[in-house]
Amino acid sequence: xxxxxxxxxxxxxxxxxxxxxxxxxxxxxxxxxxxxxxxxxxxxxxxxxxxxxxxxxxxxxxxxxxxxxxxxxxxxxxxxxxxxxxxxxxxxxxxxxxxxxxxxxxxxxxxxxxxxxxxxxxxxxxxxxxxxxxxxxxxxxxxxxxxxxxxxxxxxxxxxxxxxxxxxxxxxxxxxxxxxxxxxxxxxxxxxxxxxxxxxxxxxxxxxxxxxxxxxxxxxxxxxxxxxxxxxxxxxxxxxxxxxxxxxxxxxxxxxxxxxxxxxxxxxxxxxxxxxxxxxxxxxxxxxxxxxxxxxxxxxxxxxxxxxxxxxxxxxxxxxxxxxxxxxxxxxxxxxxxxxxxxxx
Numbered sequence: 001x002x003x004x005x006x007x008x009x010x011x012x013x014x015x016x017x018x019x020x021x022x023x024x025x026x027x028x029x030x031x032x033x034x035x036x037x038x039x040x041x042x043x044x045x046x047x048x049x050x051x052x053x054x055x056x057x058x059x060x061x062x063x064x065x066x067x068x069x070x071x072x073x074x075x076x077x078x079x080x081x082x083x084x085x086x087x088x089x090x091x092x093x094x095x096x097x098x099x100x101x102x103x104x105x106x107x108x109x110x111x112x113x114x115x116x117x118x119x120x121x122x123x124x125x126x127x128x129x130x131x132x133x134x135x136x137x138x139x140x141x142x143x144x145x146x147x148x149x150x151x152x153x154x155x156x157x158x159x160x161x162x163x164x165x166x167x168x169x170x171x172x173x174x175x176x177x178x179x180x181x182x183x184x185x186x187x188x189x190x191x192x193x194x195x196x197x198x199x200x201x202x203x204x205x206x207x208x209x210x211x212x213x214x215x216x217x218x219x220x221x222x223x224x225x226x227x228x229x230x231x232x233x234x235x236x237x238x239x240x241x242x243x244x245x246x247x248x249x250x251x252x253x254x255x256x257x258x259x260x261x262x263x264x265x266x267x268x269x270x271x272x273x274x275x276x277x278x279x280x281x282x283x284x285x286x287x288x289x290x291x292x293x294x295x296x297x298x299x300x301x302x303x304x305x306x307x308x309x310x311x312x313x314x315x316x317x318x319x320x321x322x323x324x325x326x327x328x329x330x331x332x333x334x335x336x337x338x339x340x341x342x343x344x345x
Contacts (some may be wrong), residue, residue, distance in 0.1 A: 002345075004057040004326050005120035008050035010079040012057070012327040020115060020123040025071035026089075028127035030063035030081060033138045035117045035145050035343040036317065037329050038085075039177045041193075042270050043245075045330050053165055058097040058343075059085040059109035060150040064138060065131075066121070074128045079139050081131040083117070083124055085109055085151045090129025098297035103129070108292070118326060120345045134298050135307070144314030145306045145343060148182065150158030152340070153313040154295025155266050156182030156243070157302060160190050162289040163239035163264030167191030171226055172236075172256045173213070175243035176204040178340040181211055183241040185313060188212025189305070196237065198252065204339060208317060220248065225255035236261065242290070243267045243283060247274065254280050267289035318343040 001018045022029055029244050044055070049058035065079045075081055082183050088095050088103035105126060110116050115123050124130055132149075147318045148154075158264050159238055165171055170316055171187045173180050176199025187195050188211060197213040198220075200207045205216045217227045236258040242249050245267030254275060263286065275281070282290060305311045319338040322331050322345065 001120040002323050003116060004323070006044060006048060006057050007053040009044070009046055009048050010329045011050070011053070012045065014323050014326060017114070017119070020121045022067055022069050022210060023123065024125065025069040026126050026128065027069040028065055028072055028075060028124045028131060029067040029121060030061070030083070030124055031066050031121050032061050032063040032117060032119060032345050033080070034063070034143050034328060035345065036147060037118070037326070037333055037341045037343070038151060039179060039333070040332070041341070042334055043268065043270065045334055053177040056110050056114060056116030057068055058116040059148060060119030060142060061121070061122065061152070062134065062147050066256045068127060072127045075131050077132055080134045080136065080300065082134055082146060082150050082220060083131055083139045084154070084299070086292065086296070087112070087124060087126050087130040088274070088296055089126045090296070092320060095129060097296055100294040100296040100319045101292040112197070114247070118323070118343055130296065142306060142314070144317045145312055146303070147342070148313040148316065149295065149299050149306070151293075151295060152178045152316065153182045153302060154298045155179050156184075157186040157268040157298055158293030158295070159183045159241040159243065159290055160186040162291070163195070164240050165190045165192050166210040167193065168231055169238045169239050170194040170237040170258070171241060172198060173241045173243065174198045174249050174252055175267060177243060180241070180243035181208050181316055182313050183243050183266070184208045184213050185211040185311060187241065189311065194232070194237070196231055198224055198228070203334060210315070219288060220252065220257070228256040232258070235259070238262070239264060241266070245269050247271050251276050257286055259284035262289050269322040316340045318327040320344060
C-alpha cells in the first residue's frame with residue numbers, strides 16, 4: 001500500500017510500504033477514505049533533521065473498517081469511522097475523566113511505528129476506545145466537517161472549554177489557521193458576546209467572521225495588543241485562545257488578556273520557557289490552561305450540530321488532493337497558499 005513519509009524538513013514522499021494488518025486482539029484495520037494535513041505537521045516540515053526520519057505522517061482520518069481483532073466489540077467490518085488524533089482505551093481513570101490524551105495505554109499518532117493516517121490504510125490500536133462510528137456514507141457531503149472531529153474542531157472546542165468561554169465572556173483568538181478559525185466557531189457556539197480574531201490573511205479572517213468573529217485585528221506585537229485593548233475598553237478579554245504555539249503568540253496573549261482572565265493554549269508550544277511570573281501572569285491573577293485536546297471526549301457532543309447543518313467546520317478545507325499531491329499540499333500550506341488540505345487516498 002502507499003503512505004506518506006517525512007524524511008526531513010521539506011522532504012515529504014509517497015512510498016510503497018508494507019500493508020497494515022491486525023496485530024493485536026484490540027486492533028482494527030481501517031481503509032482510509034479521507035485524511036488531511038494538519039498545521040502541526042508543518043513544524044517538523046520546517047525543521048525535522050534527516051537523522052530523525054523517515055516518519056509516517058497523518059493523525060486525522062475517516063475510513064471504513066476492513067477487519068477487527070477478536071476483542072473488538074464496538075465497530076465491525078463495513079462501518080465508517082472517525083479516529084481522534086490520539087488513540088485511547090476508553091476505560092482507564094483518565095479516559096473516564098474525559099482526558100483521553102493522558103490514557104495510560106494510549107499515545108498520539110504517529111506514536112505507533114509504521115502507521116499513519118495519510119495512507120491508504122492504517123492499523124488502529126485500542127479500537128473500542130478510539131474509533132467512533134459515523135451515521136453517514138463515505139461519500140457524504142458532510143465528510144469534510146466530520147473529519148474536523150478528529151482534531152481541529154475538537155481542538156478549537158477544547159480551547160474554548162478550557163478557557164471557560166460562555167455567554168458572558170469576551171474572547172480573543174490568536175491565529176487564523178484552521179484551529180484558530182474553529183476556536184472562533186467554538187466560542188460562538190458557546191455564546192461568547194465578543195470574539196476578536198487576530199490574523200493577517202483576509203481570506204481566512206473573512207471565514208473567521210463567517211464563523212462568528214465580531215472584530216478582526218491584523219496587527220501583531222504591541223500594535224496588535226493596543227488595538228485589542230481599544231476594542232475592549234482598555235482592559236483586554238476574559239479569555240484568550242492561543243492557536244499558534246510560538247513565543248510571539250504567547251506574548252501577545254499575555255498582552256491582551258484581562259485581569260482575572262485565562263489564556264488557553266492549544267497551539268503546540270515550540271518553547272519550554274515562557275513568562276509566568278509576577279510581571280506577567282501572577283500580578284493580575286491570570287490563569288494558564290489548555291493542552292492537547294482530548295477530542296475523543298467531545299465527538300458525540302459536537303457531531304449532532306454537524307449532522308443537522310447547524311455548523312460547517314469543514315469550510316476550513318480549501319484544497320483537495322489524492323496521495324500523489326500530498327507533498328505539494330505540505331508546501332502549499334507552508335507557503336500559506338492553502339489553509340488546510342483534504343486528502344482522498
